[in-house]
Amino acid sequence: xxxxxxxxxxxxxxxxxxxxxxxxxxxxxxxxxxxxxxxxxxxxxxxxxxxxxxxxxxxxxxxxxxxxxxxxxxxxxxxxxxxxxxxxxxxxxxxxxxxxxxxxxxxxxxxxxxxxxxxxxxxxxxxxxxxxxxxxxxxxxxxxxxxxxxxxxxxxxxxxxxxxxxxxxxxxxxxxxxxxxxxxxxxxxxxxxxxxxxxxxxxxxxxxxxxxxxxxxxxxxxxxxxxxxxxxxxxxxxxxxxxxxxxxxxxxxxxxxxxxxxxxxxxxxxxxxxxxxxxxxxxxxxxxxxxxxxxx
Amino acid sequence: xxxxxxxxxxxxxxxxxxxxxxxxxxxxxxxxxxxxxxxxxxxxxxxxxxxxxxxxxxxxxxxxxxxxxxxxxxxxxxxxxxxxxxxxxxxxxxxxxxxxxxxxxxxxxxxxxxxxxxxxxxxxxxxxxxxxxxxxxxxxxxxxxxxxxxxxxxxxxxxxxxxxxxxxxxxxxxxxxxxxxxxxxxxxxxxxxxxxxxxxxxxxxxxxxxxxxxxxxxxxxxxxxxxxxxxxxxxxxxxxxxxxxxxxxxxxxxxxxxxxxxxxxxxxxxxxxxxxxxxxxxxxxxxxxxxxxxxxxxxx
Numbered sequence: 133x134x135x136x137x138x139x140x141x142x143x144x145x146x147x148x149x150x151x152x153x154x155x156x157x158x159x160x161x162x163x164x165x166x167x168x169x170x171x172x173x174x175x176x177x178x179x180x181x182x183x184x185x186x187x188x189x190x191x192x193x194x195x196x197x198x199x200x201x202x203x204x205x206x207x208x209x210x211x212x213x214x215x216x217x218x219x220x221x222x223x224x225x226x227x228x229x230x231x232x233x234x235x236x237x238x239x240x241x242x243x244x245x246x247x248x249x250x251x252x253x254x255x256x257x258x259x260x261x262x263x264x265x266x267x268x269x270x271x272x273x274x275x276x277x278x279x280x281x282x283x284x285x286x287x288x289x290x291x292x293x294x295x296x297x298x299x300x301x302x303x304x305x306x307x308x309x310x311x312x313x314x315x316x317x318x319x320x321x322x323x324x325x326x327x328x329x330x331x332x333x334x335x336x337x338x339x340x341x342x343x344x345x346x347x348x349x350x351x352x353x354x355x356x357x358x359x360x361x362x363x364x365x366x367x368x369x370x371x372x373x374x375x376x377x378x379x380x381x382x383x384x385x386x387x388x389x390x391x392x393x394x395x396x397x398x399x400x401x402x403x404x405x406x407x408x409x410x411x412x413x414x415x416x417x418x419x420x421x422x423x424x425x426x427x428x
Numbered sequence: 429x430x431x432x433x434x435x436x437x438x439x440x441x442x443x444x445x446x447x448x449x450x451x452x453x454x455x456x457x458x459x460x461x462x463x464x465x466x467x468x469x470x471x472x473x474x475x476x477x478x479x480x481x482x483x484x485x486x487x488x489x490x491x492x493x494x495x496x497x498x499x500x501x502x503x504x505x506x507x508x509x510x511x512x513x514x515x516x517x518x519x520x521x522x523x524x525x526x527x528x529x530x531x532x533x534x535x536x537x538x539x540x541x542x543x544x545x546x547x548x549x550x551x552x553x554x555x556x557x558x559x560x561x562x563x564x565x566x567x568x569x570x571x572x573x574x575x576x577x578x579x580x581x582x583x584x585x586x587x588x589x590x591x592x593x594x595x596x597x598x599x600x601x602x603x604x605x606x607x608x609x610x611x612x613x614x615x616x617x618x619x620x621x622x623x624x625x626x627x628x629x630x631x632x633x634x635x636x637x638x639x640x641x642x643x644x645x646x647x648x649x650x651x652x653x654x655x656x657x658x659x660x661x662x663x664x665x666x667x668x669x670x671x672x673x674x675x676x677x678x679x680x681x682x683x684x685x686x687x688x689x690x691x692x693x694x695x696x697x698x699x700x701x702x703x704x705x706x707x708x709x710x711x712x713x714x715x716x717x718x719x720x721x722x723x724x725x726x727x728x
Contacts, residue, residue, distance in 0.1 A: 136633055137547050141559065144544035144603055148566065151578065151600035156569050158577035169580075219468055232715050233473045236480060239711045241661030243679040244704045247686050248483045251693060252498075258482055261498040296476060355572045356663050360683065376572045383576045384668070396573050404568060 156400070162393035169389040181394035190368075191395065194378040195402070197283065201374065202351035202406075204287050206344055209298050212291075213343070214336070217302035218328065231303070234296040242293075246360030249289050250276060276361065282370035289357060294350070298343055305339025306332070341414050348410060352403045355380070375399045480704075487698030494693050509698035519702065521674060522681035526706075529594050529666075529677055530659040536599035537655040538648055541606030546636055548607065549614035550622070560611065566604035571597070572664050579668045593669040594677070598659050606651045613647035614640060653714045660707050678703045 163181055165173035185191050220230060237245065252258045253275040260272040275285045309332065317327050355376035358367050364381045367373035373381075379399060383392020486494060487509050488502040513519050548560050571578070578597055579588075587593030617640065625635045641648075663679045670676055676684060682703050686696045 133551070133632075134553075137551055137553060140543040140636075141547040144540040144607075145559070145562075147540060147596070147600045148563065148603050151581065151597045152566055152569055152574065152603075153562075155574035155577035155581055158580070159574055162577065216468070216472060219465055222462075222465055224465055224469065228715075230469055230473060232712060234476050235711070235715070236708065237476055239657060239707055240480070240704050241663065241679050241707065243661075243663050243682050244483070244700055245479075247682055247696070247700050248479050251486075251697070252479060252482060256495075256498065258499040261500075265499060292475065292479070349568070349570075353570045353572055360663070379572075380575075389576060392576055396576065400569070400573050407568060 159393045159396045162390055163397045165390040167390035168387045173390065177390070181391050182398070184391065185394060185398055191378060194373050194375050197371065197373060198352050198354070198375045200283065201287065201290065201354055202348055205290060205347050205351045208287065208291050209295050209347065210340065210344065213295055213298035213302050214340070216299050217306055218332070220299065221303055221306045231300065234299055236296070237293045238296045242356035243360055245289065245293055246357055250361045253285060277366065277370050279369065279371040282372045286358065286372045301339055301343050302336065305336045309335045345407070345410055348406060349403055352406065353399065483697050484701045486694060487701050489694055491692060491694050509694050510702065512695065513699050513702050519699065522676050522678050525591060525675060526660060526677040529591055530656050532595045533598040533602065533659040534652050534655040536595065537602035537606055538652050540599065541603055541610060541651060542641070542644070542648060545607050545610035545614055546640055549611045560607070563604045563607040567608065571601050575664055575668055582669055588669055589671045589675055591675060594665050597665060598662065602655050602658065605654065609651050610644065610647050613644050617643050656710065657707060
């Protein structure tokens, strides 16, 4: 039996250790060096990279953006997804077609989303043209490069891309609520709003909390969309760069691999701390320690 | 906005039509919802797919059409952009690379994931919990965090600018989700089946091959589809690993194409829409499984 276990689990575990855990550990190791990527790192600087990060105004900037994206994603997508799911959960014609169509943005790759949106949002692009044509010409704007606006443009694109996922999750959550509850409440004379507030929302809780968790982790590690639409330099001036963008700019592009690795570690720690806090205070009831205690 | 929407709901959708699947005979299947619901649904769908339509239609226009009226419709319709892309070896080469990488990654993720999930789900041993935690923790490591050292590891293995350098890490990073989805699936197979198989003289490995694989097929398909789409859309890893255009996958190809032909918007749009087509077709075929799989994973 031991042989069976080893044979069946060995390849996956080796693979996982070699290409996930080892690189992550390596990042932590490089973070203690000043290193430009050639040969083995030798210039041990202890915690200096981390001290630098704490006082680096550019890092504070990207940290702020990442948290802003996290918070705004929750505030914008959460309520909207719940409302849309409640609406779409009614018996209406073409429900399955609707489900497919709202999921389309989620399926399309970030590169295509980025390429398409940046073409549409250029100064002389389709968005401004559309606004002109429907008589809202005064709303035309420099969507991508105006630093006051760019982060909101990013939020709009993120919401567009990921809301379908949230709605689909909420719909599944709604469908798992036993309908007897609604019937009973209706017989007892509960109004539509009372039913939503007292029955639907509490029972949808676990779904909402899991969605929020996924959204938080995704936001803190956002990279592709920003990199594709703005690139690392423009995202700096447009005020949309995230921790991951800064990490890449420092590491791969500026050649400060030690510092870049330290940023990766901080990024991971920030996600981990947020995740643990979230798990401790919000998810606890749902998971009963599934992740932390490792009970299957 | 919530206040007004709320009120109109209240009047139109009185009562929780919610998940009430069955309804009393008379009005059951033919019921149309309120017009308001359709209006919001259409609006939402419109917002979701308008950019996609813009990309697809843009490919049917000429550059001068796009310049004079960026938000207009094709007039007349031009197929030259699409034909050119479809005739180019560049598109098909990148397409083939994407298919190859996605298939190999999917097979790797499914095979390795199924094996290890089977162990975690159906064997009893001391390190079982730790093994599960290991993979669960892997959900916290997105590729982007480890990308620099990962690149160095791949470089040391001599796999830079090689499709294997993308496939292998993708398999490793795909395992956590797979394990999380498949373990509950495999645990749900009744013990009686395993016992019956044992009585008939089947070993546990035999049980795995003959019973578990067929019985867990729905879960496997879900995991496989997620792996395929994840690979198809992956950007960061190919960005680091693949240097020469001959090895590009479609996401890199789209980006390279759009910066190379930045003045030829129509061509870029045609290339982009052809690149997104496979994922969309794949998704519409397997929509039920993808959605079911995602939601199953969340409900745990």
